[in-house]
Amino acid sequence: MTDFEKQLAEMQAQLEALRKQAPSNKLSIIAFSGDLDKALAAFIIATGAVAMGMDAIMFFTFWGTPLLRDKNKSAGGKDTMGKMFGRMLPKGTTQTKLSQMNMGGMGTAMMKSLMKKKNVASLEDFLKLAEELEVRIFICEMSMDLMGFKREEMIDYKYLTYGGVAGFLEEAQDSRIQMFI
Amino acid sequence: MSDDIKVEKIMDLKGLPCPMPVVKVSKGIKEVEVGQIIEAQSTDPGSLTDFPAWARTSGNEIVKTEQDDDVIKFFIKRTV
Numbered sequence: 711m712t713d714f715e716k717q718l719a720e721m722q723a724q725l726e727a728l729r730k731q732a733p734s735n736k737l738s739i740i741a742f743s744g745d746l747d748k749a750l751a752a753f754i755i756a757t758g759a760v761a762m763g764m765d766a767i768m769f770f771t772f773w774g775t776p777l778l779r780d781k782n783k784s785a786g787g788k789d790t791m792g793k794m795f796g797r798m799l800p801k802g803t804t805q806t807k808l809s810q811m812n813m814g815g816m817g818t819a820m821m822k823s824l825m826k827k828k829n830v831a832s833l834e835d836f837l838k839l840a841e842e843l844e845v846r847i848f849i850c851e852m853s854m855d856l857m858g859f860k861r862e863e864m865i866d867y868k869y870l871t872y873g874g875v876a877g878f879l880e881e882a883q884d885s886r887i888q889m890f891i
Numbered sequence: 892m893s894d895d896i897k898v899e900k901i902m903d904l905k906g907l908p909c910p911m912p913v914v915k916v917s918k919g920i921k922e923v924e925v926g927q928i929i930e931a932q933s934t935d936p937g938s939l940t941d942f943p944a945w946a947r948t949s950g951n952e953i954v955k956t957e958q959d960d961d962v963i964k965f966f967i968k969r970t971v
Contacts, residue, residue: 758910761917762948830908839914 736765738885740878744773744800745809746818746833752891753836759887760843767885768840769878771850775857776800777833778849778865785860792858799857802865803833841868848873848881896955896966899927905934905962912938913945920951920969928954931965938963 711719737759741752752774756766770778776799788796800806811817825832831839840847846869854860854872861872871877882888902919904912912933923929931942939956942965946953950971957964 754910757914761910761914762945763917763950828908829906829911831911843914 733886734765734884735763736767736881736885737887738878738882738889739766739768740888740890741768741770741774741777742772743809743891744775744777744806746806746821747809748891749774749777749803749806749833750836752889753833753840755889755891756845757836757839757843760845764886765846766840766843767846767848767881769848769850769881771853773799775849775853775859777803777806778847778867778870779859779863780865781805783863785863788858788860795857796859803837806833837865837867844869846871848877850874896928896930898930898966899923900929902929902931904938905932907933908935909937909941913941916942916965916967917945917949920949920967923969925969925971928966928968931967933963933965934961936963938965942967 737756739752739756741749743749743752752768756768759766779799779801781802781804806818807815808818808821811821822832824830847867849864849870849872851872851874854864864870900919900923902916904915907915912931912935916929916931919931920929933942935941942956943953945951946967952968952970953965954968955966957966
């Protein structure tokens with residue numbers, strides 16, 4: 711091999727390594743908040759990203775986790791704390807509240823009726839739309855465990871997986887855009 | 892009207908707020924062939940910035956934008 715060939719091979723190897731590091735056209739959102747308004751923003755951005763030709767993945771953690779409970783499902787065998795969390799946290803998207811101006815539920819009810827009037831999709835609509843658009847959803851196991859949620863009480867969603875921080879970071883590392891909402 | 896533009900498909904997105912116009916158009920454009928044109932009608936004022944941004948990102952081309960009263964019409968050529 712001549713020096714030139716060696717250099718060429720070296721450059722090719724470097725290019726290959728760089729290519730592997732380049733992020734994909736993907737959006738990763740950490741959906742941390744369980745508030746209606748913030749979850750709405752997260753869903754709008756995720757579905758919008760798919761429209762822009764990107765892949766989108768949403769990681770539901772902490773207060774975001776109860777949004778993915780199915781209101782028609784329940785799970786037994788919970789301890790006292792699990793039962794308490796189960797009762798106090800929203801059971802699915804319909805029970806979310808505004809982060810501001812909730813006013814004992816009045817503000818949230820007003821916002822929901824306004825959204826309907828102005829044709830703004832509800833969180834329930836957005837979940838369906840996200841599934842249609844193949845937005846992947848990832849639920850944090852640790853939050854589930856902490857709050858005593860079981861897999862059998864979570865929503866049916868075609869692109870749903872459970873996991874932890876490594877799962878998120880693997881996706882985030884490979885995403886052009888990352889958000890925390 | 893734009894007599895010079897042959898529209899393959901008209902999408903009525905009037906009354907739909909963000910992000911629906913863009914979400915629907917991104918699906919609708921796949922229903923025509925590359926090179927064909929769709930006409931998207933929106934009443935969302937945000938569309939005026941959103942549609943060009945969507946077109947630039949997705950690689951499609953807005954050949955013409957018309958606005959009368961509240962309705963904005965985008966003539967979009969599928970290029971990818």
